[in-house]
Amino acid sequence: SEHSLGEQFFFLSTPSNQNIEIEVLDSYGYPVEVLTISNRNPESYFVGTNNDSRVMTQQTELAIALQNKGYIFRSDDYFYCNYRVIAHPQSGSITCKGTSAVGYRFRPGHMINSHHYSYRSNSVSMMALEDAEIKISNLPDDLILRNIQIDSGELHFQLNKGETIVLSEYFHITAPNNVQGFLGSLIESTGEIVVNCGSYTGGNVEIQDARDIGFDQIIPMHMAGKEFICIRGNGFDLMENVIIVIDRDSTILEVNGFNYGKFDAGDYVVLPENYYSQDDNMYVKANEPIVLY
Numbered sequence: 378s379e380h381s382l383g384e385q386f387f388f389l390s391t392p393s394n395q396n397i398e399i400e401v402l403d404s405y406g407y408p409v410e411v412l413t414i415s416n417r418n419p420e421s422y423f424v425g426t427n428n429d430s431r432v433m434t435q436q437t438e439l440a441i442a443l444q445n446k447g448y449i450f451r452s453d454d455y456f457y458c459n460y461r462v463i464a465h466p467q468s469g470s471i472t473c474k475g476t477s478a479v480g481y482r483f484r485p486g487h488m489i490n491s492h493h494y495s496y497r498s499n500s501v502s503m504m505a506l507e508d509a510e511i512k513i514s515n516l517p518d519d520l521i522l523r524n525i526q527i528d529s530g531e532l533h534f535q536l537n538k539g540e541t542i543v544l545s546e547y548f549h550i551t552a553p554n555n556v557q558g559f560l561g562s563l564i565e566s567t568g569e570i571v572v573n574c575g576s577y578t579g580g581n582v583e584i585q586d587a588r589d590i591g592f593d594q595i596i597p598m599h600m601a602g603k604e605f606i607c608i609r610g611n612g613f614d615l616m617e618n619v620i621i622v623i624d625r626d627s628t629i630l631e632v633n634g635f636n637y638g639k640f641d642a643g644d645y646v647v648l649p650e651n652y653y654s655q656d657d658n659m660y661v662k663a664n665e666p667i668v669l670y
Contacts, residue, residue, distance in 0.1 A: 383463035385430055387473075389450065390419035390457045397454040403431075404447035404504055405539035414456065424448070432460065434502075434543045440525035442534070446541040447504045462590070469590030471573060478571045479506060480597020483564040484622045486670035488576035488591055489556065489647060499558040500545040500592075501574040505536035509568030513544075515643040516562050521555055522546045536570070561622060561643040572597075598624055601666035609650070609657035617650040619659060620670040631662040 391397055394416050401410040401422065414420045424430050431446055450458050450473070458473040487499040503511060513532040520527055523545050536542060546555045564572060575592020607619050621630065623644040630637040632652055640646065653659050661669065 382425075382427055382433065383465055384423070385425045385432055385460075385462045387422040387424065387448070387450070388419065388457075388459045388461055389414055389422060391416060391455060393454055393456075397452055397456065399450055399452045399456060402449040402451060403539070404444075404449065404541060406449060409448070433462075436523060436545075439523040439543055439545050442536055442540045442542055444540055446543075447539075464590065467590045469575075469577075469592055471592060471594050474594050474596060477596055477600055478594050479569050480571075480599060481566050481569065482598045483572045483595060484598060484601075484624055484668045485559045485562060485564060485572065485574040485595065486620055486622055486645075486668065487558055487560065487574055489560070489618070489620065498545050498547045498577045499555075499575070500543060500577065501559050501564070501572065502541060502543040503536065503564070503566075503570050503572050504541040505538055505566075505568060505570050507538050507568040508536070509566045509570055510535050511542075511564065511566045511570065513559075514563050514565070516559070517557060520546060520558065536568075538568075560620070560645045563624075563643065595668070598666060598668075601668050603663045603666055605661045605669050607653075607659040607661060607669065609653045609659070614650045617653070619648040619652070619661070621646040621648065621661065621663075622668045622670070623665075624667060625665040628663055628665040628667065630667075631660075633660050 389399055389412065391414055396413050396415045399412045399414060400408060401412060403409055412420050412422065424432055428435050431448060434446065460471040460473065462469050485501045511534055514530060516527050516530050518527060518530055525532065534542060546558055559574065571594065573592060573594050577590055601624065609617050623640045624642055626641045628640050630640065630646065632648060
C-alpha cells in the first residue's frame with residue numbers, strides 16, 4: 378500500500394486466572410522471547426511501525442522466498458493471539474487460528490474491489506512449517522501480479538521450512554481481472570503451510586475514500602463447513618456482501634432456506650446485502666464444504 382503504517386502488534390490473552398508462559402519463536406522455531414500473561418494481565422507484543430517488519434513486506438520482497446518473516450507463538454496452556462495493524466485512518470486485525478490453520482489445501486478470498494484505484498490491493502501469503510512444493514491454480518491468465526508471471530493459470534514455487542512468500546496484485550485500468558484477483562483459486566501444498574489473505578485499503582464501492590483493511594488467517598479445506606450464519610455489519614449497503622468460494626463440483630447452495638443454484642469448483646458467488654433478513658442475519662447452507670468471506 379502507498380499509505381503509511383502505524384503500530385503493528387500481537388495482542389495475547391488467556392482465559393487462565395493463573396500466569397501462563399508463551400514462547401515467541403521466529404518462523405524457523407528459534408526462540409525470540411518468553412512472555413507471561415494471565416486473564417487479568419494480557420500482553421501486547423510490539424513488532425514494528427513500517428512495511429519492513431517481520432510481519433509486513435515491501436514491494437521488492439513480493440513473490441520471493443523470504444527467510445526473515447513471520448512469528449510462531451506457542452504455549453502449553455490455552456491462549457488467544459490476534460495481530461493488529463494501524464494504517465491511519467484504517468486498521469485491521471488477523472485472528473490467529475492455531476493448529477486449525479495448518480493444512481495442505483486452501484481457497485483464498487478477499488474483497489471484490491469495484492474500481493481501479495491503484496492503492497487497492499489483494500494479497501496471499503504462505504508460511505511453510507516444513508519443506509513444501511506449492512501450486513496455485515485456477516488463476517486468470519491476465520491477472521497481473523507483482524514480480525511474478527502466471528503460466529497457464531498456475532503458479533509453482535518451493536518453500537523450505539520457515540520460509541514465507543507473499544503474492545500481491547494491484548488494480549489498474551489495463552488489468553480488469555485484477556478485480557477478481559485470487560477469488561476461485563486453489564492453493565495446494567505437499568507440506569504443511571499456513572495462509573493469510575485479504576485486501577489492503579480495498580473497497581467494493583466506487584467511492585475513492587471508501588476503503589479499509591480486510592484480511593485474516595484462513596483455515597484449510599478439510600476444516601471448512603457446510604452451514605453458516607452471517608451477521609450484517611454497519612457499513613454501506615454495497616459493502617455488506619457475502620462472498621462464497623466453491624471447492625467441489627455440483628455444490629448446491631441454499632440461502633435463507635431457498636435454493637440458490639448449483640456451482641462447480643473454482644466458482645465464487647457474491648450475495649448482496651438484500652439477502653440479509655430484517656434481523657440482519659443470513660443463513661447459508663451447502664451440500665459440500667465451502668468457505669465464506
